[in-house]
Amino acid sequence: MxxxxxxxxxxxxxxxxxxxxxxxxxxxxxxxxxxxxxxxxxxxxxxxxxxxxxxxxxxxxxxxxxxxxxxxxxxxxGQGRFRPQDAGALQQYRYWLHYAEGSLMPLLVMKLVFGRIPQGPMPFFVRPLARSLMAKVQALFLAPQLKNHLDYIEGQLQGRDWFAGPGAGDFSAADIQMSFPLEAAASRTDLDAYPNIRAFIARCRRDPHYQQALEKGGPLLL
CATH class of the missing domain: 3.40.30.10 (Glutaredoxin)
Incomplete structure (x- = not known):
């Protein structure tokens, strides 16, 4: 079991x-x-x-x-399900499967952590300095890096529904893996400029198995 x-x-x-x-x-x-x-x-x-x-x-x-x-x-x-069979699509599948946690998610975790540090317990006279430092980290490093990644993902989703495979219907486990960091991005970043990413998130949310997972596991994000 x-x-x-x-x-x-x-x-x-x-x-x-x-x-x-x-x-x-x-x-x-x-x-x-x-x-x-x-x-x-x-x-x-x-x-x-x-x-x-x-x-x-x-x-x-x-x-x-x-x-x-x-x-x-x-x-x-799996019995062949949710993994591309085409060699080129399989390479893309592997890329996105590891990109989600290796490249994108660390930036989103940093954004969450640095955003919470000024609200944490600390002497009152330190708080203004902490807010200033965290704001600089967000503005000078995290925001440009996230924009770079989101621009890249937006372009990769142009003309396709899913991340791996040449066809619009080639849903795979790479999409499941990418769903969490993009949901996190949607909760922590303005995605108005990223219609392809927003459409991807909406497609994921409409999947009945996605909805069943939420019913059993509870809310997705902090």
Missing amino acids: LTLHHLEKSRSQRVLWLLEALQLPYALKCYQRDPKTLLAPAELKAVHPLGKSPVLVDGDLVVAESAAILEYLLDQY
């Missing part, structure tokens, strides 16, 4: 989506974040030493990291 160890409002939602799309039987063990730190609870370390989510358990095998879990599920249970 597959067991997904799922942290609320986290990347784990993507694994839930693929499990629903593959229509696999699985057990779901949900964890709540610490209300003060927003970190995962300590009991997740009993599942994986890093204490992070998602973690998938299949018999004696423990698999961590979103992309690795998606690939494992497709290798073992």
Whole structure:
């Protein structure tokens, strides 16, 4: 029996989506974040030493990291679904599967963290300095970097519905993987200038298996 160890409002939602799309039987063990730190609870370390989510358990095998879990599920249970067969499309699939966490998500995490630092506990006389420093980081580094990435993604989605494959209907696990950072971008950045990204997010949200994952796993973002 597959067991997904799922942290609320986290990347784990993507694994839930693929499990629903593959229509696999699985057990779901949900964890709540610490209300003060927003970190995962300590009991997740009993599942994986890093204490992070998602973690998938299949018999004696423990698999961590979103992309690795998606690939494992497709290798073992996919039966050719949600992964391109064309060589060129397969290369694009692999690229976006790893780009999501390797390139895009770190910037969004930094944006979230640097945006929260001035609201954290600190001596009152330090707060103006913290706000000034964090605003400079956002304006001089994060905003230009995010714009560069969002411009790139917008161009890659021009004329296509999904990230991998030459056809409009070539939905794959790469789209599942890309959905979370783009949802995060939508919540933390103005996407008015990015109609292709907004359309991609809307297509993801209309997927019935996406909706089922939300019903079981709870809200997507912090």
